[in-house]
Amino acid sequence: MFEIENLQVSYGQSQVIHGLNFKANKNETLAIMGRNGMGKTTLFKSLMGILPSKASKATVDGVDLQGAATHDRVMKGLAYVPQGRWIFPNMTVQENIETGLEKSASREIPDDIFALFPVLHEMRKRKGGNLSGGQQQQLAIARALVTNPKVLLLDEPTEGIQPSIIKDIAKVLNEIRKMREITIIVSEQVLSFTMEVADRIIVIDKGRFIHEDTRDNVDAAKVKSYLSV
Numbered sequence: 001m002f003e004i005e006n007l008q009v010s011y012g013q014s015q016v017i018h019g020l021n022f023k024a025n026k027n028e029t030l031a032i033m034g035r036n037g038m039g040k041t042t043l044f045k046s047l048m049g050i051l052p053s054k055a056s057k058a059t060v061d062g063v064d065l066q067g068a069a070t071h072d073r074v075m076k077g078l079a080y081v082p083q084g085r086w087i088f089p090n091m092t093v094q095e096n097i098e099t100g101l102e103k104s105a106s107r108e109i110p111d112d113i114f115a116l117f118p119v120l121h122e123m124r125k126r127k128g129g130n131l132s133g134g135q136q137q138q139l140a141i142a143r144a145l146v147t148n149p150k151v152l153l154l155d156e157p158t159e160g161i162q163p164s165i166i167k168d169i170a171k172v173l174n175e176i177r178k179m180r181e182i183t184i185i186v187s188e189q190v191l192s193f194t195m196e197v198a199d200r201i202i203v204i205d206k207g208r209f210i211h212e213d214t215r216d217n218v219d220a221a222k223v224k225s226y227l228s229v
């Protein structure tokens with residue numbers, strides 16, 4: 001279980017995240033949806049310890065994350081796929097995945113990674129920069145997964161990806177959940193995508209959660225109205 005209570009983040013004097021609370025179970029996918037500038041990236045960076053934050057609670061399976069640096073949070077079970085993918089274009093696919101192992105106890109790429117991403121196995125000797133956008137996104141996810149996280153955070157994984165490939169990303173996230181039984185938290189603006197992957201949808205607006213639905217009872221018109229400018 002991943003638990004966050006009263007999370008607050010500021011840039012200097014300007015508070016951007018205003019007391020967020022959530023709990024996410026093992027084997028649950030939670031979507032945080034909101035327009036540009038509503039605080040999704042700030043939320044994720046603070047969860048990873050890339051940005052300083054305050055909270056009354058931040059735990060993974062009861063283990064406290066407060067004050068932990070990013071690499072410590074990775075050791076404690078968090079993994080992060082940043083917006084924009086940030087793979088290394090001049091390194092091969094295999095080398096890109098291996099960079100994820102630097103903060104891990106193991107030196108070996110786990111077997112299930114290439115089972116999840118057969119295309120990465122086929123392309124393991126190619127340069128990351130020669131992959132398509134969708135393949136680069138898969139590579140960024142694979143690199144995050146090699147640390148065997150308990151919680152996988154993905155910031156807008158469909159951004160800049162063709163609609164036909166977005167379906168593949170949804171399939172991959174569903175397979176990851178089945179194979180690894182982890183918590184997935186994904187930020188998104190595309191409702192059709194979150195409807196395929198998320199058990200719960202939370203809307204963020206100016207750093208506050210303003211709406212929550214389970215997928216089965218989603219009020220699509222309402223969520224869409226929050227996402228439109």
Ligand SMILES: Nc1ncnc2c1ncn2[C@@H]1O[C@H](COP(=O)(O)OP(=O)(O)OP(=O)(O)O)[C@@H](O)[C@H]1O
Nearest residue numbers: 011016034035036037038039040041042043083156
């Ligand atoms: N380095 C920074 N310094 C000051 N303010 C910032 C900084 N980065 C982001 N902000 C502000 O914080 C707010 C939230 O931005 P954030 O990038 O977290 O939103 P987002 O929901 O992830 O949007 P996007 O999808 O555009 O990345 C915005 O008002 C933004 O202008």
